[in-house]
Amino acid sequence: xxxxxxxxxxxxxxxxxxxxxxxxxxxxxxxxxxxxxxxxxxxxxxxxxxxxxxxxxxxxxxxxxxxxxxxxxxxxxxxxxxxxxxxxxxxxxxxxxxxxxxxxxxxxxxxxxxxxxxxxxxxxxxxxxxxxxxxxxxxxxxxxxxxxxxxxxxxxxxxxxxxxxxxxxxxxxxxxxxxxxxxxxxxxxxxxxxxxxxxxxxxxxxxxxxxxxxxxxxxxxxxxxxxxxxxxxxxxxxxxxxxxxxxxxxxxxxxxx
Amino acid sequence: xxxxxxxxxxxxxxxxxxxxxxxxxxxxxxxxxxxxxxxxxxxxxxxxxxxxxxxxxxxxxxxxxxxxxxxxxxxxxxxxxxxxxxxxxxxxxxxxxxxxxxxxxxxxxxxxxxxxxxxxxxxxxxxxxxxxxxxxxxxxxxxxxxxxxxxxxxxxxxxxxxxxxxxxxxxxxxxxxxxxxxxxxxxxxxxxxxxxxxxxxxxxxxxxxxxxxxxxxxxxxxxxxxxxxxxxxxxxxxxxxxxxxxxxxxxxxxxxxxxxxxxxxxxxxxxxxx
Numbered sequence: 148x149x150x151x152x153x154x155x156x157x158x159x160x161x162x163x164x165x166x167x168x169x170x171x172x173x174x175x176x177x178x179x180x181x182x183x184x185x186x187x188x189x190x191x192x193x194x195x196x197x198x199x200x201x202x203x204x205x206x207x208x209x210x211x212x213x214x215x216x217x218x219x220x221x222x223x224x225x226x227x228x229x230x231x232x233x234x235x236x237x238x239x240x241x242x243x244x245x246x247x248x249x250x251x252x253x254x255x256x257x258x259x260x261x262x263x264x265x266x267x268x269x270x271x272x273x274x275x276x277x278x279x280x281x282x283x284x285x286x287x288x289x290x291x292x293x294x295x296x297x298x299x300x301x302x303x304x305x306x307x308x309x310x311x312x313x314x315x316x317x318x319x320x321x322x323x324x325x326x327x328x329x330x331x332x333x334x335x336x337x338x339x340x341x342x343x344x345x346x347x348x349x350x351x352x353x354x355x356x357x358x359x360x361x362x363x364x365x366x367x368x369x370x371x372x373x374x375x376x377x378x379x380x381x382x383x384x385x386x387x388x389x390x391x392x393x394x395x396x397x398x399x400x401x402x403x404x
Numbered sequence: 405x406x407x408x409x410x411x412x413x414x415x416x417x418x419x420x421x422x423x424x425x426x427x428x429x430x431x432x433x434x435x436x437x438x439x440x441x442x443x444x445x446x447x448x449x450x451x452x453x454x455x456x457x458x459x460x461x462x463x464x465x466x467x468x469x470x471x472x473x474x475x476x477x478x479x480x481x482x483x484x485x486x487x488x489x490x491x492x493x494x495x496x497x498x499x500x501x502x503x504x505x506x507x508x509x510x511x512x513x514x515x516x517x518x519x520x521x522x523x524x525x526x527x528x529x530x531x532x533x534x535x536x537x538x539x540x541x542x543x544x545x546x547x548x549x550x551x552x553x554x555x556x557x558x559x560x561x562x563x564x565x566x567x568x569x570x571x572x573x574x575x576x577x578x579x580x581x582x583x584x585x586x587x588x589x590x591x592x593x594x595x596x597x598x599x600x601x602x603x604x605x606x607x608x609x610x611x612x613x614x615x616x617x618x619x620x621x622x623x624x625x626x627x628x629x630x631x632x633x634x635x636x637x638x639x640x641x642x643x644x645x646x647x648x649x650x651x652x653x654x655x656x657x658x659x660x661x662x663x664x665x666x667x668x669x670x671x672x673x674x675x676x677x678x
C-alpha cells in the first residue's frame with residue numbers, strides 16, 4: 148500500500164479535483180485505488196457520484212468506533228471512496244480532538260482496511276496546517292503539493308515546504324514531495340511564468356501541469372471524473388500524463404490486474 | 405413599460421393576485437438546467453432539513469454489507485485520438501448495467517448480491533440488517549435516508565468501467581509540454597530552496613520587513629515576469645496597425661508616437677501625417 152497525500156497551503160487550488168481525477172487515471176492503469184477524504188468540506192465524494200445528502204463517512208464511523216469498512220463506497224470507475232461524511236459542529240470538534248490525541252489514528256484505520264500491497268491510497272486534505280494534514284503527512288509515502296499558477300499560490304509554497312519538512316522528514320516511509328501546477332492558462336503571461344518558475348525550481352518533481360479546461364468543471368456537474376466525461380480533453384490528457392509519472396514512483400501492478 | 409408593470413396591469417385587467425405570479429420560463433429553465441447537470445438535481449437548495457447532520461450516537465448501517473474485497477480496477481484501453489467535440493458521456497451512459505433497484509426483494513442481504521460482485525453487495529440504509537445498530541431517527545437522519553434511493557454511485561459495479569472504456573473514443577493527442585523557461589536573471593532570487601533552508605528563523609523584535617527584491621517568492625516571480633528594457637534604437641513601431649498603415653503610405657518606419665489614443669493615431673496615419 149502506498150499513501151499519497153494531496154496537500155496545499157492555500158485553499159481553492161483544486162486539491163479535491165486533482166485527487167479525484169488522478170484516482171480515476173490511476174485506476175484505469177488497473178490499480179486498486181482508494182480515495183480518502185480528510186476535508187470537512189466532504190466534497191470528494193461528489194466527484195464519484197455519491198449522493199450529496201449522504202451523511203456516512205470516516206468522521207461518523209470514527210466517532211461511533213465503527214470500522215472504516217462500513218463507509219467504503221465503490222464508484223462506477225472502480226475507485227473505492229471513503230468520504231469524510233457530515234457531522235454537526237459538536238461532533239466535528241470531538242472528531243478533531245480524537246485525531247489530535249491519537250497520533251496513530253490514520254495508520255490504524257488504514258491497516259484495518261487490509262488493502263492489497265499494490266493499492267494506492269490518495270488522501271485529500273484541507274488547506275493549510277490542520278490535524279488532518281498532520282496525520283496525512285505522517286503516513287504519506289509521497290506528498291503531492293497542488294499549486295495554482297498564480298502569485299498567491301506561488302507565495303504560499305514555502306509554507307507547505309515547511310509543513311512537509313516538519314511532518315515528513317522523520318518518517319521512514321516518506322519518499323519525496325511532488326508538485327502539480329493546476330489550471331494553467333497559456334494565454335496569460337503570469338500563468339505561464341509561474342508554471343515555468345515552478346518547473347525550473349523543482350525539476351522532475353513537478354509531475355503534472357494541468358491546463359485550465361472547462362470540461363473538468365462540467366464533469367463534476369455530471370458526477371464524473373473528466374477522464375470519463377471527455378476522455379480526449381486537454382485536462383484528461385494532463386491527468387493521464389500526471390498519473391503515469393506518479394505511477395513510476397509506485398510499485399508495479401500485480402499480475403491479476 | 406417594464407415587464408413587471410405589464411404583468412401587474414394584466415392582473416389588474418383580468419383579475420387575480422399578482423403575488424401568485426410565477427416566472428414560468430425561469431422555472432422551466434432551471435428544470436432544464438437540472439436535467440443537463442445531474443449534480444444540480446441532486447441538491448435541493450433551500451430545504452432547511454438538509455442543513456444539520458444528526459449527532460453521532462451509535463454505529464450506522466454500513467454502505468456495503470458483508471466483507472469487502474478490494475480489487476484492482478479494470479485497465480482502460482489506451483486513448484489514441486481526440487473524442488469528437490460534444491461527445492460527452494453522461495453518468496447514465498456509463499452506468500449501462502443498471503443496478504438492481506433497492507426495492508427489489510432480497511431474501512438475505514448478506515447472501516443475495518444486488519450487483520455483479522457478491523462481495524460488494526450494498527446495504528439498504530432504510531432497511532438495515534437486523535444485526536446492524538439502529539440509525540438515528542432524528543429528522544435529519546430521515547433526510548439522509550434518500551441514500552437508499554437507487555444511487556448509481558453506491559450501486560454501480562466495476563464492470564461498468566470496462567463497458568465505458570469500450571464506449572470511449574480512442575484518443576489522446578500527445579500533450580505538448582511548454583517550452584523550458586529561459587535562464588533566470590537573478591539566480592539568487594529564484595534558486596530552489598533546500599528543505600533545511602525553509603525552516604523559518606524565530607521572530608525577533610528587530611526583524612525588519614524584507615524588501616521584495618530579497619528572498620520573497622513573489623520577488624522571484626516579479627523578476628521573472630519583468631520585461632527586459634530594450635535599447636531605444638530597437639523600439640518597434642508603436643502598434644502593429646500603425647506599421648501597416650506606414651507601409652501603405654510608403655514609409656519604412658514609424659517613430660513611436662507620443663501617448664495618444666489608438667483612434668487618434670489611426671486618424672493621423674490615414675491623413676498621412678507624422
